[in-house]
Amino acid sequence: MTIRPVPLGTSVGRIPVVDVSPVAEAGRFPAKAVVGEAVPVRATVFREGHDAVAATAVLTDPSGVDRASARMVDIAPGLDRFEARLVPTSTGNWTFRVEGWSDPYGTWVHDATIKVEAGVDVELMLAEGALLLERAAARKGADAMPREAERVLKEAVMGLRDIRDTPQARLSAGLSGKVHEALAAHPLREHVTSSPSYPLTVDRPLALAGSWYELFPRSQGAKYDPAAGKWQSGTLRTAALDLPRIAGMGFDVVYLTPVHPIGETHRKGPNNSLFADLGDPGSPYAIGSPAGGHDAIEPTLGTFEDFDAFVATAQELGMEVALDIALQCSPDHPWVTEHPEWFTTRADGSIAYAENPPKKYQDIYPLNFDNDPEGIYTEIRRVLQVWIDHGVTLFRVDNPHTKPLDFWARILESVREDHPEVIFLSEAFTRPAMMQTLAKIGxxxxxxxxTWRNTKDEITEYLEEVSGEQGAWMRPSFWPTTHDILPPYLQATGVRGFAVRAVLAALGAPTWGIYSGYELVEDVPRPGVDEQIDNEKYEFKPRDWSKADAIGINLLLGRLNELRHTHPALRQLRNLRVLPTSDDALVAFAKHLDAEHSPTGRADTIVVIVNLDPWNARSGTVALDLHAFGLDPDRPVVAHDVLSDETYEWGQSVFVRLDPMVRAAHVVNLVGL
Structure with a gap:
């Protein structure tokens, strides 16, 4: 049977297939997936009259070969909404489509069951069933039934035509489980109508699921010299000495803030003050000095040889290196003199520095992408290549929403074409339309x-939002804090609050990250600002890691990352289900992956229950939809808390009590008895 997808913009076809997802902007932008991800494909499929309809989701690889297909399941009876999950097996530009079709066997089953039971047209219905199964068994070519399935159908035909038996027994022959299995695997499809083929970009798994650890390399090993009255910077070599500790907590990515030369002009002092003392390191985001620009390394950090050694050590420990890319310049950047046209000149002849009124950033000149877009694009693409050639495989992009989207689309397409393994993280805390479109363009x-969702309603609503339809293009990265953000919840809640947010971030999204110092519960804000006092952006911040074990957050981080590596359900995004709770401080959600789509071949179900109240024990009931997890709702299940190593028996509804003095959460692996 030849099936040709309906081109975009044409009629609906014989069996309408509409409202297909995941589709971004009617296919203008590709949806996203990673190798091994179970991608939910949905569509509304219907037809005139009362005959049964069905649907098949088809996945096509970059070479144009159909690699996978799955019979879709009606997930909203009465609303004609169907779903199947497909798993791409390699990176590249895939497509998918949905085929709607008339299901003559489904129609016959419905009609014959009713009529034979009522004694209406009994012989006629049995005869039509026999003819239908004969037709299904006689198919040739690509639609031919396997020999065993053909035998099952022929035996059913004999039973349907056996007039020595009762009508009910004859009907049962056509409705047997074996017949259903044979036709489920090899359905008889009529009036097959395909949707258009929609784009699906498939990346490597780290693009969806990974744990990031952010650090300022200059703080690792920094020392204060009392005799000289100033600090000695840490280096890439001293920072590399801390990598085993980070790897020991199970992080996949070590992320470096900018390592480029820092300007002297208008250098900022501690806590963003306008005046820097001799020896103050300045902000690494004020990029550029006589030592070079974005393609150079701050001399106090070391050399490219030192950088290569850092990358090599990280890789030996099983981690990849991400680098911050901030497309802005200090007044001392070589571009300022070599390409003054790349900046905005004000009426008085001065170059405009960055502003976010009333804030002023006198140490930073933003690029003007309208003055020489081609020249800027060529240079930035060259700079990225420098770092890719030195082993950087991920880029955290600072404030991408302040640069033109067509510039980013071109950069991302070029890097993807040459280096499909490279991953870009968008740091755009901005309006939803911009955030969404940055994701859609690549x-x-x-x-x-x-970071700003705190209450039960806020958190559960946001978890459903990011794991829903928008998860097809915007992969969320959850960070409890960053070097710029210390939210009020963490300012007030201490160790218990840090534990709560770590659990929510690590298990609520496949990608999450922490900023160095989280293990030490750094929670003192700069007055009037939701950021830490003595911000590391403007000064050295060496830390005494020997105190971490006594606090225990580092142990929790390690356990959470271990669970993420052990349980494939936690490395998926679009499988999250919020669970109802009876207490307004209890947040509960589940992540489930069925055996068919699990890399282990076994179903994996994790239930997370968190008490948001860091001061008081809270209790209540949690409603578990065991049927949705492939478990028998009428039988108890084994509930193994993988944080505390305790085991319980749970049912459809479970009572829990979480005391923040004892534990931050239940993280439970459900297994049927």
């Missing part, structure tokens, strides 16, 4: 509003 991952 950013692999996105910072989110998670």
């Amino acid at each position: 950013f692999h991952q996105s910072y989110t509003y998670f």
